Amino acid sequence: MLHLPVYLDHNATTPCDPAVVDAMLPYFTKNFGNAASRTHAFGWAAEEAVDLAREQVARLIGADPTEIVFTSGATESDNLALKGIFDKYRPKGNHLITCATEHKAVLDTCKHIEKMGGSVTYLPVDPQGRVDPAQVTAAIRPETILICIMYANNETGVLQPIREISAIARAHNIPFFTDATQAAGKIPIDVQEDGIDLLALSAHKFYGPKGTGALYVRRRNPRITLTPQLDGGGHERNFRSGTLNVPGIVGLGKAADICLHLMYTEANRLSVLRDHLEKSLLTLGDVFVNGSTTHRLPHVTNLSFRYIESQPLLLSIAKELALSSGSACTSANPEPSYVLKAMGLPDPDARASLRFSLGRSTTPEEITYAITHLSAAITRLRATSIR
Ligand SMILES: Cc1ncc(COP(=O)(O)O)c(C=O)c1O
Numbered sequence: 001m002l003h004l005p006v007y008l009d010h011n012a013t014t015p016c017d018p019a020v021v022d023a024m025l026p027y028f029t030k031n032f033g034n035a036a037s038r039t040h041a042f043g044w045a046a047e048e049a050v051d052l053a054r055e056q057v058a059r060l061i062g063a064d065p066t067e068i069v070f071t072s073g074a075t076e077s078d079n080l081a082l083k084g085i086f087d088k089y090r091p092k093g094n095h096l097i098t099c100a101t102e103h104k105a106v107l108d109t110c111k112h113i114e115k116m117g118g119s120v121t122y123l124p125v126d127p128q129g130r131v132d133p134a135q136v137t138a139a140i141r142p143e144t145i146l147i148c149i150m151y152a153n154n155e156t157g158v159l160q161p162i163r164e165i166s167a168i169a170r171a172h173n174i175p176f177f178t179d180a181t182q183a184a185g186k187i188p189i190d191v192q193e194d195g196i197d198l199l200a201l202s203a204h205k206f207y208g209p210k211g212t213g214a215l216y217v218r219r220r221n222p223r224i225t226l227t228p229q230l231d232g233g234g235h236e237r238n239f240r241s242g243t244l245n246v247p248g249i250v251g252l253g254k255a256a257d258i259c260l261h262l263m264y265t266e267a268n269r270l271s272v273l274r275d276h277l278e279k280s281l282l283t284l285g286d287v288f289v290n291g292s293t294t295h296r297l298p299h300v301t302n303l304s305f306r307y308i309e310s311q312p313l314l315l316s317i318a319k320e321l322a323l324s325s326g327s328a329c330t331s332a333n334p335e336p337s338y339v340l341k342a343m344g345l346p347d348p349d350a351r352a353s354l355r356f357s358l359g360r361s362t363t364p365e366e367i368t369y370a371i372t373h374l375s376a377a378i379t380r381l382r383a384t385s386i387r
Contacts, residue, residue: 053253
């Protein structure tokens, strides 16, 4: 039995896993203690739950639990990493390197840093959506204090050459930060093997609650420090003050734990469904895939359907299919995607794009329905549009 609309927008957000909700519930009511209360059982219970979540999140990315800083989500983690490094390392330099297809949480923070006297290099990407590591090397200056390149793009799923770039950063003694919001919980990440010094993630992208995330901050080889962006009680090793969101953190930990166990089977299952969807829609003709098909998240595809405007199409099929043309944050913006434009797409092709992001609830029946329904809608629209 199909439930409409079929949800194929898991890069925007995911439903909370019922096991995550179950894990969280006691921390709203019975175990409501403040994790910073050290003098009674309510505080100890909360602290114990936070400690477990810290271990679960650390395990997901191969970190040590003491390297996890809980935040309100990836936007905050991105702000803390970028502004925190800029403030701390300012005596050494003011230059940051990032790329044109980062999420707005990174790009807008970089714009803020520029207003504060920083200098930012926005590297281009190739038509596949990837950064050329040689261009990272070429952009390095004596005053470079951070290299920031996302793990996987939210619109296309394209994976960046993280290990090559982190090796360059390490060779130049520059901290390397990656926004792994779309990759964490979906594909294996290991901060040691990947050479990552700072990493942002967010619970609601992997079946945890909204408004909870983390920033990984390396403690050894090398030790990375940051200037906190929220001052107060000195929580989270002084990096992020504020009473901890215990239910949210418990949910984040539980979601991380579930992903760790399901990651490989889900990635295989979803890549088969994604490939079937993609292949079927390509047969419509005048359809092409945006971004690399070899370096890509297993559950994502971004397609442009020539002669179609994606926004009116999406609204016309909204009762049956829930998808988007790009990131949720920019879905109200009529401008064509800056990510696709950076990859060299002309405006009409960028406006003709749809992002499909599959998830844990996606079934073969849903994919069959999506193919049939979308193909009919596109054929209809094309027949009525003036070419
Ligand atoms: C790559 C990337 N970074 C950051 C964010 C922001 O995450 P949050 O919603 O947790 O603030 C998102 C969410 O869309 C994202 O996809």
